[in-house]
Amino acid sequence: MTNLTRRQATLLAAATASTSLLWRAGAARAAGTIKIGGILSLSGPAASFGIPERDIIKAFADNLNGKGGINGRTLEVIFHDDRTDPTEAVRGASKLIRQDGVVSILGSTTGNSTLAFLPIAARAQVPVLALNATSSVTAASNSFFPWSFRACVNTEQMTQGALDAVVIKNNLKTVGVVYSEDAFGREGADLTKALAQKEGKFQVIETASVPLNAIDLSTTASRIRNAKPDFTFIISSSAAIAAAFVRSARQIGYDGKIGGTVILAQKAFVDAAGPAGDGTIIAGFNNWDDPLPKEVELGKTMSAAGIPPAGYGEVLGANGILILAEAIRRIKGDITGDAIRASLETIEAFDGTPMNGKVNITATKHDAYGPEALVITRVEKGKLVTVR
Secondary structure, X not given: OOOOOHHHHHHHHHHHHHOXXXXXXXXXXXXXXEEEEEEEXXXXXXXXXXXXXXXXXXXXXXXXXXXXXXXXXXXXXXXXXXXXXXXXXXXXXXXXXXXXXXXXXXXXXXXXXXXXHHHHHHHOOOOEEEOXXXXXXHOOOOOOHHHEEEOOOOHHHHHXXXXXXXXXXXXXXXXXXXXXXXXXXXXHXXXXXHHHHHHXXXXXXXXXXXXXXXXXXXXXXXHHHHHOOOEEEEEOOOHHHHHHHHHHHHHOOOOOEXXXXXXXXXXXXXXXXXXXXXXXXXXXXXXXXXXXXXXXXXXXHHHHHOOOOOOOHHHHHHHHHHXXXXXXXXOOOOOOHHHHHHHHOOOOOEOOOOOXXXXXXXXXXXXXXXXXXXXXXXXXXXXXXXXX
8 A cells, every 4th residue: 555644544444444344436337327426525625726617517418418428328426525534535436336336436635535435446447547646546566557548737747847846947046835724735846855955956944834725924934034045935735825825935025936736826816816926837737817729619618508617626527527527438348447447548639629739648648738738828917927
């Protein structure tokens, strides 16, 4: 097993003990409805991502069904709110697999939740298409690896992209890291330190961890200001944390450069940060203020469904449902979890999603995209401006 925390391992043990007679959710469906699970953060700190993910998944499922479904079969997506809580994600996976009979799961919004329920899905032979960047979700060392896939770039690629765009490009020498206390944040912080040692071009001189539900970041901002790094890198699953830090840091006089990963590339961060956010550099994969051609097409689907553009959740949700639909479409026989898993591993050069680049998944690489999907943006006067 693998990169699970002790708490997550305890949760898994409790869940599997109560359901020792494992469910086989890959029951064949030769005709009729294909049931898909959606474990998303519809409340809690990550709700600003999870709600758009749900809305666009539903919109595309409705569109597919309106055109006759997938190979004549209707697609039914059953959603579960994990409340940005791994415990609730485990409960949701158990229900979706055992009671609802889903053959695949989209989610979760956060890496913590996905890592918590992946072993359960793997034992039930239900493939999971994750909608988050946490690298360990698709690490080949995991026992659940054959059943875990990702619909976007990973933490390592975004971390490298942000550091290249700000630190390396501007020959900066010192870096501070502010990260949320979850799998995504910890991985990003560790990767930043590893890249500093590997490249030898900059030094991490201060790190500060923040609870995912933190509101007051004044103490953290003071630590960073006192350390005086040339660049502060925010790695968090919460736009509220990022905005609170930026406001506090600028208010107390920190004048170094600030940047972050995809969490910041959305309206929730830009609006909450206000003028203090100007100049923030972000490594993400979309920009609704200056959309790529594929985003323009996604925007049409969103407009028809009454979904306002808010950030990257819409892109991730669309990626997930469209990649999964393509995998199901390729299956000639019964739609089972194992058939979907095998089909996902054959998707090559698929260009049917709104993200930059093409989907390439193999038996040994379960991340759908590489660094070519990254879009670097900068906040200017309440808008995102594409850098590259």
